[in-house]
Amino acid sequence: MTAELQDVLSFVSKQSPFNELPSACAHYFVNHAEVVYLTVHNQGDALQGEERYLYLVRTGIFDLVDVSGEVVTRLSTGDYFGYPSLLTGEEIQNQLEVQSPGLILMLPQASFDYLRHEYKVLEQHFVRAHKKRLLSSHYKERSKGWSERKISKLMAKSAVVIEPQATIVEAAKVMQSEGVSSVMVTEDGCLKGVVTDRDLRNRVLASGLDPLMPVSSIMTPEPKFIFENNRVFSALHLMLKHNIHHLPVLNEARVPLGMVTSTDLLRLQNSDPVQLIGQLYKASSTQELKLLAKEIPVLLRSFSNTVEDFSFVGTLLSGLTDALMSRLTELFVKQHGKAPCSFSWICFGSQAREEQTLDSDQDNGLIFSNDIKPAERDYFASLGEFVTSHLTECGIRACPGNIMASNEQCRGTVDEWTARFHHWITSPTPQAMLNCKIFFDRRYICGDHALYQSFNAQMTEISTQELFFAAMxxxxxxxxxxxxxxxxxxxxxxxxxxxxxxxxxxxxxxxxxxxxxxxxxxxxxxxxxxxxxxxxxxxxxxxxxxxxxxxxxxxxxxxxxxxxxxxxxxxxxxxxxxxxxxxxxxxxxxxxxxxxxxxxxxxxxxxxxxxx
Structure with a gap:
């Protein structure tokens, strides 16, 4: 055997399932396989023709792409492909795209059939691999039934819009003629507000308002919205969180594309996770929240069997934690009265990244306005302690590093928070770098969103130090x-x-x-x-x-x-x-x-x- 063939044999012998089989199996594979060097110039020849092969990647990186152009999987050294058609006899539909040129070993079907009949372990390996791929596709299709689908795919109508100066009666006629329950109010192509059939009943008919008044007088200004590429789950979460029933859909340029309603979305799903989030936002007491929170681990174990993209589990868990934090804040305000000044809850770490797991702990803080009086800080100290302690009782572990709003160092005005970040950035000690890893992953939860935006604007200005990036x-x-x-x-x-x-x-x-x-x-x-x-x-x-x-x-x-x-x-x-x-x-x-x-x-x- 030549040195080249010996090298190939050594490689094949280390791959599953050959590493579990007699050496004769790997020898047969090497003696009957062809070697092809694939580049972007000859990638079109792969998976073509009547002859079918088992392909084993020796070197290089390749994307297996389906008929819709979606990447099925990325292939690199040691990965097989082509075996589904060898096992089922079905025609090959996928294409291969070269990301990095490399060598591929190709075993003809006749040789593959010989090995699978001679070595049952080899056959079982590829049968299991095929089943796993089918199961993955099955889960992917199931999840796309609602949670994975893009909002843009659900809109039956394009945007129904009206100018702010149009009259209320004109808005009603537009809604009637278009057969919709809401209309978006736009000016120069930008979304300014939303008017729904409920607004016509409650703000016009019930109040005896003149229907010739401008529609801007009854619209909901600066409404919540969602971008077209967001998923259905995100829209449902937003509606439940803010108790809204109509959600404008915008493109990345913030141009209105259409409207989705809670009826549209709820018709698509019968999901325990979404129902649980809705129950959390409506819980009447901390005791009810704790009872609902006990369902989360069991629900997650069940839900994980229905999704192909496990990263979505992190999004779901973070959504549940968001709901707990928001509702606990509302319950505190209900018990202790309105806050003395504007404030925002923010979260850090895995919750901010929407990547929580069942073992994630708390990372959160409070921002309040710069004009807060010293005596008013006690209110937020109590709020921080109330929410974080009850989150712990709901199963969200306390942060070992005390990165929680119950800690005074995790509460502060916009200027105080900005000063903390500025100190970490300009003095990149090991502790400062640890803080940056946590605090630079941040997200707004509830409260005054404008306050959070003000803080973010200041952060953008100070996060430009080259020394800081080198230290990170x-x-x-x-x-x-x-x-x-x-x-x-x-x-x-x-x-x-x-x-x-x-x-x-x-x-x-x-x-x-x-x-x-x-x-x-x-x-x-x-x-x-x-x-x-x-x-x-x-x-x-x-x-x-x-x-x-x-x-x-x-x-x-x-x-x-x-x-x-x-x-x-x-x-x-x-x-x-x-x-x-x-x-x-x-x-x-x-x-x-x-x-x-x-x-x-x-x-x-x-x-x-x-x-x-």
Whole structure:
């Protein structure tokens, strides 16, 4: 055997399922397989023709794309494709797109059939892989029934609009002729307000208002809205949170596209999670909230079986925590009276990123107006203690680092918060970098949104220090992935001698840190990691392949992490034992850590060495 064939044999022998079979199986594969070097120039030849093959990626990165142009999966070293058609005889529909040129081993169908009949373990491996793909597609279709669908796909009508100076009676006639229950009031193409049939009843007929008055006199000004690419779940959450029934849909340029109603959305789903969020917002007491919160873990375990994208579980959990915080605030105000000045609840960390898990703790704070009087601060100290203590009783753990509004250091005016951030940015000590990791992932929950916007505007002005970005990149490099020499896992051991890898600290957190520093550098306002990566496509600071790699690694590690929590594997939180994974999953985990390490090194080079 030539040195080249020996190298291929060594590679194949390490791949699942060949590493579990007699060496003769790998020898047969190598002796009957063809080797093709695929580039963007010959990618159209792959998966074409009447002959079917089992494909094994030797080197390179490839996207498997379906007929609609959606990426089914990303393939890299050690990944197989082509086996569904070999097992079922169905025609190949997918196409292959080369992201990075590389070698592919191609085993003809006749040779594959021989191996699958000769070695049942091999056949079972690919049958299970095929079932997993079918199950994934099934879950994806089920989830797209409501939660995953984009709002833009639900609008049956284009925007029905009217000018502010039009009369009330003209608005009523437009609604009647268009057969709608609401109309958007626009000026120069911008949304100014909304008028609904309820407004016509309550604000016009019941009040005896002159129907010849301008429609602007009865509209709801500055209404809540949603962007066209948001998901149905986000619209439902927004409606439940603010008790609204009509939600304008805008494009990214904030031009009105149409309207969705609560009836439209509720008709599409019969979801326990959405029902639970609605019940949380309407709970009449803290005791009722605690009873409802007990349903969350059971609900999540059930709901996780219906979604293909596990990152959506984080969105759902964060939505539930948002609802708890908002309702607890309302109950406090009901008991203690109106706040002495305007304020905003904000959250940090995983809740801000909408990436919570069952093990996530609290990270929150309060902003209040600069004109607050010293005596009025006691009100917010009580509010902070009330909400955070009851969140703990509802199952949301207290933050070990005391990043909660019950802590005086997590309450303050807009100017006080800005001063804290300015100090961290201009004096990037290790503690300051830790604070930045937490506090730079932030999101508004409830209260005065204008106050939060004012704070964000000041933050945009001060987040431009090159020294700060260099310090963040250097800090990111101090956390290493758990891969040692010869691509072996560096395992930790618990007190009972169980072996594990910490997916959060040694993987997901590193990706979050990397994406955060790039997003801050580009002025991206999103807190969510996936949203930040999507926004980074519009900038040149990262290549498209790097963005896709970070996205895929994050999704893979998040799925393993949530699966571990849901199945309760009796390991420390956020950890898995790699030996409990399939050989394919172990391979993917090693590849993910390898890509993260490369991204860390690139980040240090770009920021810490001043290459930007």
């Amino acid at each position: 990149a250097t800090d990111i490099s101090t956390n290493s992935v758990p891969i040692g020499l010869f691509q072996q896992f560096k395992l930790q051991r618990s007190k009972d001698k169980s072996k594990y890898v910490d997916l959060k600290t040694r993987g997901i957190a590193i990706i979050n840190d990397l994406v955060r520093v790039y997003a801050l550098k580009c002025g991206i306002k999103h807190a969510n990691t996936q949203a930040r990566l999507k926004a980074l496509k519009s900038h040149t600071i990262l290549s498209t392949s790097d963005i896709y790699n970070l996205r895929d690694c994050w999704r893979f590690l998040t799925q393993l992490r949530l699966k571990s929590q849901i199945t309760e594997q009796q390991l420390p939180a956020n950890c898995i034992n790699p030996e409990m994974l399939s050989s394919l999953e172990r391979h993917q985990l090693k590849e993910a850590f390898h890509l993260i390490k490369q991204a860390q090194q690139a980040c240090v080079f770009k920021f810490a060495r001043g290459s930007l």
